Amino acid sequence: MAQSIQAIRGMNDLLPEDTSVWQKVEKVLRQTVASYGYSEMRMPIVEHTNLFSRAIGEVTDVVEKEMYTFEDRSGDSLSLRPEGTAGCVRAALEHSLIYNQEQRLWYMGPMFRHERPQKGRYRQFHQLGVEVFGLEGPDIDAEIIALTHDLWCKLGIADQLCLELNTLGNSEERKIYKENLVKFLEAHFEDLDEDSKRRTHTNPLRVLDSKDEKVKEILKDAPALYDFLGEESKAHFENLQKLLTSLGIKFTINPRLVRGLDYYNLTVFEWTTTALGAQGTVCGGGRYDGLVEQLGGKATKAVGFGLGLERLILLLTTLQKVAPSSPVDIFVCGMGENIESHQLALCAQMRSAFADCGVLNHCGGGNFKRLLKHADKVQAKVALILGEQELQNNTVMVKNLATGEQEEVSRQADVLTSYVAKILKK
Numbered sequence: 557m558a559q560s561i562q563a564i565r566g567m568n569d570l571l572p573e574d575t576s577v578w579q580k581v582e583k584v585l586r587q588t589v590a591s592y593g594y595s596e597m598r599m600p601i602v603e604h605t606n607l608f609s610r611a612i613g614e615v616t617d618v619v620e621k622e623m624y625t626f627e628d629r630s631g632d633s634l635s636l637r638p639e640g641t642a643g644c645v646r647a648a649l650e651h652s653l654i655y656n657q658e659q660r661l662w663y664m665g666p667m668f669r670h671e672r673p674q675k676g677r678y679r680q681f682h683q684l685g686v687e688v689f690g691l692e693g694p695d696i697d698a699e700i701i702a703l704t705h706d707l708w709c710k711l712g713i714a715d716q717l718c719l720e721l722n723t724l725g726n727s728e729e730r731k732i733y734k735e736n737l738v739k740f741l742e743a744h745f746e747d748l749d750e751d752s753k754r755r756t757h758t759n760p761l762r763v764l765d766s767k768d769e770k771v772k773e774i775l776k777d778a779p780a781l782y783d784f785l786g787e788e789s790k791a792h793f794e795n796l797q798k799l800l801t802s803l804g805i806k807f808t809i810n811p812r813l814v815r816g817l818d819y820y821n822l823t824v825f826e827w828t829t830t831a832l833g834a835q836g837t838v839c840g841g842g843r844y845d846g847l848v849e850q851l852g853g854k855a856t857k858a859v860g861f862g863l864g865l866e867r868l869i870l871l872l873t874t875l876q877k878v879a880p881s882s883p884v885d886i887f888v889c890g891m892g893e894n895i896e897s898h899q900l901a902l903c904a905q906m907r908s909a910f911a912d913c914g915v916l917n918h919c920g921g922g923n924f925k926r927l928l929k930h931a932d933k934v935q936a937k938v939a940l941i942l943g944e945q946e947l948q949n950n951t952v953m954v955k956n957l958a959t960g961e962q963e964e965v966s967r968q969a970d971v972l973t974s975y976v977a978k979i980l981k982k
């Protein structure tokens with residue numbers, strides 16, 4: 557026997573019971589972004605590598621170690637997208653969507669990062685991304701946070717997620733802060749772990765979210781970014797907090813929250829849960845006012861977030877907030893000679909009467925017991941059974957599979973439809 561080939565580590569198949577859950581969650585996500593008046597974007601999964609190195613930053617974990625980069629047949633360096641913001645900005649610029657106009661955009665799809673696979677961390681994962689261009693006030697920051705909060709409420713998990721907020725100030729303020737932070741880190745250099753030592757000179761802000769206990773202890777005395785902010789940056793942050801409070805959205809300020817990518821300024825936020833272990837960040841975002849210009853456009857204010865679908869769905873299934881469901885509602889079967897064409901006609905009748913129901917035709921005949929076993933297996937709600945007698949009477953045997961009750965019902969369209977509708981509670 558030939559050796560079987562398996563999926564790539566960290567890249568998961570979604571099986572029918574998974575996709576039924578995913579579809580329900582995706583429906584809530586789509587409805588919510590639509591209810592805020594946002595428009596969908598669909599970008600390619602592959603982009604030029606330099607889009608990501610320029611947007612995300614050369615010395616970030618994502619670009620340094622996590623990207624799937626390859627040369628195509630013409631020798632161009634391409635990468636599978638590790639996140640959606642860079643591609644969304646590229647597309648918006650390329651098609652003049654953001655030149656002197658505001659845009660509220662969203663997208664959903666797979667992202668790729670070569671990380672160590674574990675619960676909640678995969679090499680192919682999916683994000684819902686939201687990006688807003690051309691608006692600078694804290695009101696839009698509050699709006700996208702409110703949108704995520706609405707999602708948690710609709711999905712019944714608002715009490716499981718905590719909002720952490722921070723501000724990174726503008727690039728001038730951050731530059732002066734970084735100089736002070738580097739001086740502080742250099743003074744404690746020997747006590748830092750290897751990662752923090754390396755980051756001290758490549759990406760010092762990232763040292764702030766180090767998970768190393770000793771580094772955390774040292775950082776207690778580090779200079780605080782907030783003390784380096786000017787009036788404008790402080791006002792933006794305070795106004796955002798006021799807006800969130802007025803919406804009844806609770807938050808905590810986490811001065812160590814810096815986010816992994818280089819392009820953020822002012823507002824940054826994360827929604828975290830303790831229910832998933834180490835991979836507790838379900839959604840993260842913030843402002844990135846410098847990115848559009850960095851990618852060759854005119855300076856444009858921007859804010860957005862990325863929400864990890866695997867982690868969200870893991871949380872929902874762990875808390876039993878969503879369960880797999882069957883795609884079949886109505887099961888049609890028959891016994892006897894030449895019954896197939898009658899079954900097919902009955903299926904067609906049911907599909908046109910119940911457009912949003914799944915109607916499954918049992919193929920291959922069999923005895924009554926076998927047919928009902930199949931109906932049970934596909935978790936249908938109602939079985940329609942045709943036999944010689946029903947054909948003669950122009951009727952069908954209708955069995956409510958939840959109660960076991962069955963009755964011979966006229967095949968006259970309105971009679972049958974209303975009988976089945978009652979069982980389906982339509």
Ligand code: ATP
Pocket residue numbers: 639669671676677678679680681682683815816835837838839840841862863864865866867
């Ligand atoms: P983490 O702190 O877990 O490394 P991140 O800061 O790298 O996350 P972002 O780039 O902000 O993540 O992406 C936004 C969201 O996408 C995360 O909050 C998370 O829910 C999800 N995500 C990121 N990387 C992965 C991954 N490898 N597998 C599954 N989900 C992921």
Ligand code: MG
Pocket residue numbers: 816
């Ligand atoms: Mg990461």
